[in-house]
Amino acid sequence: MTEILKMENICKSYFMGEEEFEVLHNVSLSIRSGEFLSLLGPSGSGKSTMMNITGCLDVPSSGKYYLSGNDIDGLNEVELAKIRNKEIGFVFQSFQLLPRMTALQNVELPLIYTGLSPSERKKRTKAILERVGLADKLNSLPNQLSGGQQQRVAIARAIVTEPTILLADEPTGALDQKTGIQVMELFEELNRDNRTIIMITHDQNIARHANRIVRILDGYLTEREEP
Template sequence: MIKLEDVTKSYRNGKETMDVLKKINLEIRQGDFVAIMGPSGSGKSTLMNIIGCLDRPTSGAYYFEGKDISSLDDQELAKIRNKKIGFVFQQFHLLPRLSALKNVELPMIYAGIGKKQRDELAKQALIKVGLGDRIQHMPNELSGGQKQRVAIARAIVNNPKLILADEPTGALDTKTSEAIMEQFTMLNKEGTTIIVVTHEHEVAQFAKRTIVVRDGEILQEDLGRGSTL
């Protein structure tokens, strides 16, 4: 599903060039559940941004479903993000003046889906994540775990092939974190590819593969407890 070949990412800082990613080679299959770990500044978030079509590599090739998308323009990348990828972030990124239902509907508005269908699909997504009784609640009426479940519902409502989660349990307590990771596990069992960036080993243990990034390079790869290999 995803293949990175010699991907580098560099930034100019005055006269100096900073190499954030250095010749990354990585393959992720459809249905994989991958955790990306590494210390602050290791390049893991930059790697996530490139995989999620939020950024472009400086050099190298990025194949998504067999197509090299490294040189696509912003509009073409936006189409891939909207149709193929769901995003979940540490701080939820819910709009405070919209209900859970309306927050989940947002990606479908950008996709041009009509209101009646949006309402139905958003309700189904919220029921799927266990929030069928919180559909009309506002974000300030929800717990941290419930907010993250709304964010997951929003991520899955367009039926994406891939979910990218950036520190999805960083703002949650241990028990709630486990419940959220169980949610990702369930989605993965249904066939969705999951990539989680985390610094927590307990979170990474839910994945089938753990990739450790340090100083812009893949340092090692391990199999997690979710692996069947």
């Protein structure tokens, strides 16, 4: 399996007034295609920063980050936006669906920025929504859907562009346990279809659904083989 993500000695620091805080210390990570990895850590451990850097929303202070072989270092905002559109599919804790748009329109959103023709977009959007089991909810607004259904729409939106990595930030955080497990089952299914998934969570039980767990604590990554 090919390596699709590689981080080498990544540091990230923020300035709070005069003082400099280093949030990530020499983080190195390599992810191969088809892996389901969970990044496990308590709040304040630096996992949000990891997510931002992985998702190309932020750039590291030092170190190298390669995504699909591309060096992210030195890219400008427009190039980063294009990488995000092509390589990353985001799933957020609070779904982040646009309330005025139907499920169909929400899923279509990233394809608009890809530059596909409207008919092609419609075709792909429908197929993906069927894939996540929402074929009968195409024209529902987010507030007409349950939490689990909303997260399915969000997942459909994340994978509709066929991204290299599906990046999920606490995907079950706003769901009850039963629905959370259903969503995790969907992730497992997607992983069986050979999709690479990085899931950020603080919950051991959720992290266990992944086939590789990386722990983050105070900005240091540690990994041990799970039994």
